[in-house]
Amino acid sequence: MTDQTPGVHSEVGTLRKVIVHRPELSFHRLTPRNMNDLLFDDILWVEQAQAEHDAFVEVMRERGVEVFHHQRLLAEALDTGVEVKRHAIEQTVTHLTVGPALVDVVRDTLSGWSGEKLATHLIGGLTKEEFGVADLEEHSLVAASANPREFILPPLPNSLYQRDPAAWLYGGVSLNPMFYHARLLETINQSIVHHHHPMFAGVDFPYWYPYAGEDERFNEESYGMAAMEGGDMMPIGNGTVVIGMSERTNARTIEHIAVSMFAAGAAERIIAVHVPKSRSYMHLDTVFTFLDVDKATAYPPFLESAATCSLRPGDKQGSLEVRRDASFAVALREALGLTRLEIIPTGGDDHQMTREQWDSGNNFFALSPGVVIGYHKNVFTNRKLREHGVEVLEIEGFELGKGRGGARCMTCPIARDAI
Structure with a gap:
C-alpha cells in the first residue's frame, strides 16, 4: 500500500488515514421527542460533545494520523461538478423522503446551493421553514401538514459514528x-x-x-433484505475478515460480501460470529475489539456463547464452503497463525463489567499495535489493559457516548498497514 492508496489491511496495524464526523447541526436538532427515532438514548450537550470530539481528533493527529472530516469531504465532493450534485440530490430527494409533489421543486432549489450549504443540510436536516415551502401548501400534503419546523429532509446525528455506513476491507470498500x-x-x-x-x-x-x-441507490426499494453495518466488520489480517451476525447485520449480506471478496481474491476466509440481538450489544465491536497483534478485549458473556462459522470459497464460482468452528477464539488463532491469542475481559466485578460494556468499554480503536484509544470513564477495563502491556490513550466521552458508541465506532479508517 502506498501513501496515496486507500486500504485497510488489519485491525491494529499502523493507522495512516481516517474519516471522522464532528457533531454539528443535526445534534442541535436532537430532542427528547425525536431521540428514540434517531437511535439515541439521550440528547447531547452539543458544545461539550464538540470539545470531546476535537480532543479525540487531536490525540490521533499527535500520533501522526491524517484525519479527515466527513462533512468537509462531502462538501468538496459535491463541488466537483454539476452532475455530482445532481446525482446526490436525486439520491436523497425522492418520493420516499419528501413526497412526490415536492420532488421537483426541492431538487431544483437544492441544485443551486453550494457544496458546503448542501452538505450542511444533507447531514443536518432541512426544515420546512428553512426551505421556504409555505407557498407550496396548495400543491403538497407534506407541505400543508407540516409545521414550520417539521423536517423535509431528516437530520442524521448518527453520522458521528462513521464506522457503519462505509467499511474498508483490505483494498476495497463496502457501502453498507x-x-x-x-x-x-x-x-x-x-x-x-x-x-x-x-x-x-x-x-x-x-x-x-x-x-x-449495480445501481448505486440506497433506499428501501433497493435494499431488499440486505443489512450490514461497519461496526460488525473487521479485516483482521492474513486474508481474513470477521463479521458479526448481529441486530444490524444478517447472514445473507455476509454471503454477498464473501462472494464478492472471494471472487477478487481479496480474502480467503470470512469468520461469521453470532452477536446477540440487543441494544446493549448492537455490533460486534461493542463486545470485542483487537488491541495488538495477539491481544484483544471481549465482554465475557458474549465470548462464552460466540458460535462461529467460517466461510471459504467453494468449488464453483460464486459458491461457498461453510463450516462451524470449534470456538471464536480458536478460529481467530487459526486465521492469524497465532499459538496464543490473549483475550482480556472487560474490567470490574459482574456489575461494573456490565456497566463498562454499556459505556463502550470494549470499543477500543488501535492506532498501532498495542496502542489504543478508549473512554476515560471505563477505569476498570483501562487498568486491566495496561496491566497486560497495552497503552491506553484516554478521551472523555460523557456526551459522545450517548449514542452508544466509542472510539472505534466514531472512525472510518481508509488507510491502515498490515500486521
Missing part, C-alpha cells in the same frame, strides 16, 4: 445497507464521497457492496 431507516441516508453521503471526492476519484478500487455495475 444500513439496518434502521434513520440511517439509510448516511450511506448515500458516503457513496458520494467515495465515488467523487478527488481523494478517491482517481484511484481504482473495488466495491464489495454493492457489486460493481
Whole structure:
C-alpha cells in the first residue's frame, strides 16, 4: 500500500488515514421527542460533545494520523461538478423522503446551493421553514401538514459514528445497507464521497457492496433484505475478515460480501460470529475489539456463547464452503497463525463489567499495535489493559457516548498497514 492508496489491511496495524464526523447541526436538532427515532438514548450537550470530539481528533493527529472530516469531504465532493450534485440530490430527494409533489421543486432549489450549504443540510436536516415551502401548501400534503419546523429532509446525528455506513476491507470498500431507516441516508453521503471526492476519484478500487455495475441507490426499494453495518466488520489480517451476525447485520449480506471478496481474491476466509440481538450489544465491536497483534478485549458473556462459522470459497464460482468452528477464539488463532491469542475481559466485578460494556468499554480503536484509544470513564477495563502491556490513550466521552458508541465506532479508517 502506498501513501496515496486507500486500504485497510488489519485491525491494529499502523493507522495512516481516517474519516471522522464532528457533531454539528443535526445534534442541535436532537430532542427528547425525536431521540428514540434517531437511535439515541439521550440528547447531547452539543458544545461539550464538540470539545470531546476535537480532543479525540487531536490525540490521533499527535500520533501522526491524517484525519479527515466527513462533512468537509462531502462538501468538496459535491463541488466537483454539476452532475455530482445532481446525482446526490436525486439520491436523497425522492418520493420516499419528501413526497412526490415536492420532488421537483426541492431538487431544483437544492441544485443551486453550494457544496458546503448542501452538505450542511444533507447531514443536518432541512426544515420546512428553512426551505421556504409555505407557498407550496396548495400543491403538497407534506407541505400543508407540516409545521414550520417539521423536517423535509431528516437530520442524521448518527453520522458521528462513521464506522457503519462505509467499511474498508483490505483494498476495497463496502457501502453498507444500513439496518434502521434513520440511517439509510448516511450511506448515500458516503457513496458520494467515495465515488467523487478527488481523494478517491482517481484511484481504482473495488466495491464489495454493492457489486460493481449495480445501481448505486440506497433506499428501501433497493435494499431488499440486505443489512450490514461497519461496526460488525473487521479485516483482521492474513486474508481474513470477521463479521458479526448481529441486530444490524444478517447472514445473507455476509454471503454477498464473501462472494464478492472471494471472487477478487481479496480474502480467503470470512469468520461469521453470532452477536446477540440487543441494544446493549448492537455490533460486534461493542463486545470485542483487537488491541495488538495477539491481544484483544471481549465482554465475557458474549465470548462464552460466540458460535462461529467460517466461510471459504467453494468449488464453483460464486459458491461457498461453510463450516462451524470449534470456538471464536480458536478460529481467530487459526486465521492469524497465532499459538496464543490473549483475550482480556472487560474490567470490574459482574456489575461494573456490565456497566463498562454499556459505556463502550470494549470499543477500543488501535492506532498501532498495542496502542489504543478508549473512554476515560471505563477505569476498570483501562487498568486491566495496561496491566497486560497495552497503552491506553484516554478521551472523555460523557456526551459522545450517548449514542452508544466509542472510539472505534466514531472512525472510518481508509488507510491502515498490515500486521
